Amino acid sequence: MQIIISNHSKEPIYEQIYVQIKKHILTNEIQAGQALPSMRQLAKDLNISIITTKRAYEELEKNGFIFSIVGKGSFVSEQNNEMIRERKMQAIEEQLTAVIQNSKEIGIKLPELKELLTMLYKEDT
């Protein structure tokens, strides 16, 4: 699992970790049930304080991405993972509906919209 943090970013370090691990989970790069490195190990590897990784893990747990077993460590959650995907899909549908509505209002046709979407999708990687 690759995590790259910037010490000069405006985003707090715990949030950078949170976002990146979340991305790894949502893209299935780390699978459900798989163990995350221990907070202390991750702190050492990233050369940051333990409380920072602890905070990131707490946020991940709070939002259902991971669960912890005392004495064993933290693992990627299973059901919640699908739930999150479902929730995301729902959000995407809602947002796309809004996009379609807006497009229709100013007369943008489907091929044109598709083209725009493809372009934006490719830009943001």
Place this chain on the structure above:
Amino acid sequence: MENVIELHHVNKTFKGFQIKDLSISVKKGFVTGFIGGNGVGKSTTIKMILNLLQPDSGSVSVFGLDYKKNEKEIKQRIGFVFDQNIFYEDLTLTEMKRLIKPAYKNWDDSLFHHYAEKFDLPLKKKMKTFSKGMLMKASLTFALSHHAELIIMDEPTSGLDPIFRRELLEILHDLMQDSSRTIFFSTHITTDLDRIADYITFIHNGEHVFTKEQNRIEEEYAIVKGETNLLDSDTEQEFISVRKSNHGFEALTINKQHTKKIFGDTVILEKPTLEDIMLYTKKGM
């Protein structure tokens, strides 16, 4: 969470210097950085934690134990590093080990040799030939050779080159893999703390200013920069202290969100360094 060190309402008066109603606690399993300028009471506080000084009033407990009853048991579990040479100058490292080793029940010779080798310390040279960095490494070697649960260090990085300061952080990270271990150390090189300290305890003029999670500090505090005409007696209340110049002002706020609400986009908010916080707090007092 469990506290390893607890000071309750500690007072101590010296000639021209005072520790006033100091209450601090150090959490088990974490690294706490102890900051403050020179002569504000950091060393005195550390000496009280090690029972080298007794407070005039108030209480000090370590591992939940009292020095009056459990002095030896407490000290068995502490590893210490001072910012000065505490070794007998005419003895070698091996000879010093001979004197120190029998004091500890959990002494581990293999650990001692591991660190002595890692730090390139000569075993057969007299301590008086050691440089400041070597003395610090020697202290650290002794502190780490008896499986101490609590490591207390007074200015361990002063006088060390940046490369060894980084190495030291590595070592501390390694030590902290064991969640029953606690590290408490004072420093005025605050950049050392960013990468290792979980909590920051800040004292000024013998008084406790705060103990906070490192993350919370950047959430609460901010450096505010803006044009001088934004300041009046009301808005200045918002800040701990303000530095004005012909080209604008710079100030420290303790309530970032509130400041954002008041000034909006008219000012720039920046993440403060610990040095900023120390400097502005000193000016504001």
Place this chain on the structure above:
Amino acid sequence: MLNLILKDIYMQKNALFILLPALIIYLLIGTSAVWICIVFCIVIITDSFAKDEKTPSNLLLNALPYTRKEIVSSKYISALAFIFLVLLTIFLGNWLMHGEFIQLDQLLLITGIVIVSISFIFPFSYLFKSQYLMRAFIIGFIAYMVIINLFIPNLNDRIRNFVQTVLSFDNSQVYFIILLSVVLFYILSFLLSIRIYSRKVF
């Protein structure tokens, strides 16, 4: 605490290696063993004390798992060990070279005088510093001279009389009284030193 006593002896090993053989040489020349022994004992003991007197050494000893009481006690016990080592050396030296045993009263005299001196030196040094001992000694000597000359011109005679009276007692009785008062003196000094040291600020 045994560690602390062993530490004191270990740290004086160089001094002992030089001074103890030197003692034998003095014996060979035939100088009065009593005074030489007293001087040697006091030199070794105060030197051992001075090594732990600096602030850094105090920081080290007090941060190690020892109590202040133990630190002071170890000094008083290792002083006895040093006296024993010196006495053993002259005892054996005399026996090997001259084929005779040193008289018991000589050994007792040495022990008594050294212990009484240390009983003064230790609390004084804990309170001030051992480097001021010489000054204190000179001031004390001047004060003594002044007292003799101005106030009690016959002080020396009185002391002599007192010693004569004591010596006119039965031998075993005298030994017992002297021994008892020396021991008592040492204990009082020990208690005083603990009191002083436990309040010391490094």
